[in-house]
Amino acid sequence: MRFPSTRPSSVLGASLLAFGVLLVVRSAHPSAQVAPTAAAGASRLAHGEYLVKTGGCNDCHTPWKLGDNGPEPDMSKMLMGHPAGLVANDPPGLQLPWIGSASSTMTSWSGPWGRSYTANLTSDRETGIGAWTERQFIDTIRSGKHWGNGRPLLPTMPWPAFRNLADDDLAAIFAYLQTVPAIRNKVPDPVVAPGPPPEPLPTTKLLKVAPGQADPVSRGRYLVTAKGCGDCHTPMKMGSKGPEYDMTRMLSGFDARGAVPPMPPIEGAGEVYVLEPAFAGGWGMSFAANLTSDVETGLGSWTEQQFLDTLRNGRHQGRGRQLVPPMPWQIFGQMNDADLKAIFAYLRTVPAVKNKVPDPVAPAPSASSKR
Incomplete structure (x- = not known):
């Protein structure tokens, strides 16, 4: 018995051959391969731009200038760092408990x-970082050392928080920074105080949450940790190795059990003074808010919409008093609704700490206004 041939008929064979040729031609066509790659690259750049803009990078790496509505980043010098020709003098009269200060350009910081x-x-x-590799950039953020093996990064670079960013997020940030127009500006070397460099403040363990693939609470925890919310909103205490965050009062804001510090000598200094979580500058003195779930003194009674409106409008619950520096609501207000809702969902799970943060203190009248 002869079995039917398994070879295709000439017509079917020709059809399959034509289909195969068509596959080869279509696969070899540039649009078939390049388009998805280009789309992925564009998406990565857009994601990196989003992370840079909502991560506050411009707050410190872009020099500030006096605009029509007050101080603002000079976007003609976007991300160029401290101007090479600008001499930063030590602020006059910096006394305890104030432990640090920033120049009026927000590009120079001094402290211990x-x-x-x-x-x-x-x-x-x-x-700049045009000659850096992606690996060097990621290693720098992960280790807190230049290129992963150079000198330590100094305050106030919040690398202990940024180190929690996932590799994909850090790679997207680096890809976007490589597209930022080059500005030749050799930033001065730091002036390091005598003695060993300060140990970085301890942070939470590296998170393993995959961005965009987690439930809202986990996503919110990732964002709160990686964006360094605890750097300002968690009070500090004296530990065995010096100042450290008091994680028993995590995100509870300025500790109301202590005394309000005296106003530092702002006039003529052109600087911002720091005593985490209290800050002083031309706006007066401000205190980091209680972000815990406490109903009376934290965010426990807030609605999701009130939280979003606060960051979008820069006013308490969207309609109250104006938020004051250094709360970067203009930066966080650019985050998409999904991320802001995730942050709020996580903050609702933070253990309640009853802590009524003081109201901001208005600036004292200047000597010229008293005349």
């Missing part, structure tokens, strides 16, 4: 570590 300057993050190959 010495004086540090924000880096040039543009794509300039000589003075």
Whole structure:
């Protein structure tokens, strides 16, 4: 018995051959391969831009200027770091309990570590990060050392918080920074105080939450940790190795059990003074808010919409008093609704700490206004 041939008929064979040729031609066509890659690249750049804009990078790495509505980042110098020709003098009269200060450009910071300057993050190959590799960038953020093995990053670079960003997020940030127009600006070397460099403040363990693939509470925890909310909203205490965050009062804001610090000498200094979680500048003195789930003194009685409106409008519950520096509501207000809702969902799970944070203190009248 002869079995039917398993070879296709000439017509079927020709059809399959034509189909195969069509597959080869379509696969070899540039649009078939390049388009998805280009789309993925564009999506990655857009994600990196979103992370940079909502992560507050411009707050320190872009010099500030006096605009029509007050101080604002000078976007013509976007992410170029501390201006090379600008001499930053030590602020006059910095006394305890105030432990640090920033220049009026927000690009120079001084404290027990010495004086540090924000880096040039543009794509300039000589003075920026244009010659860096993605691996060097990620290793820098993970380890707190230049290129992962150089000198330690100094305050106030919040690398202990940013180290919690996932590799995909850090890679997207680096990809976007490589597209930022190059500005040749050699930032001065830091002036390091004598003695060993300060140990970085301890942070939570590296998170393992995959961005965009987690439930809202886990996603919110990832964002709150990676964006460094605890840097300002968690009070500090003296530990065995020096100041450290008091995690028993996590995100409870300025500790109302202590005395309100005296106003530092702002006039003529042109600086911002820091005593986490209290801050002083031309706006007066402000205190980091209680973000815990406490109903009376925290966010426990807030609605999701009130939280979103606060960050969108810069007013308490969207219609109350104006938020004052250094709360970067203009930055966080650019986050999408899903991320802001995730942050709120997580904050509702933070253990309640009853702590009524003081109201902001208005600036004292200047000497010229008294005349």
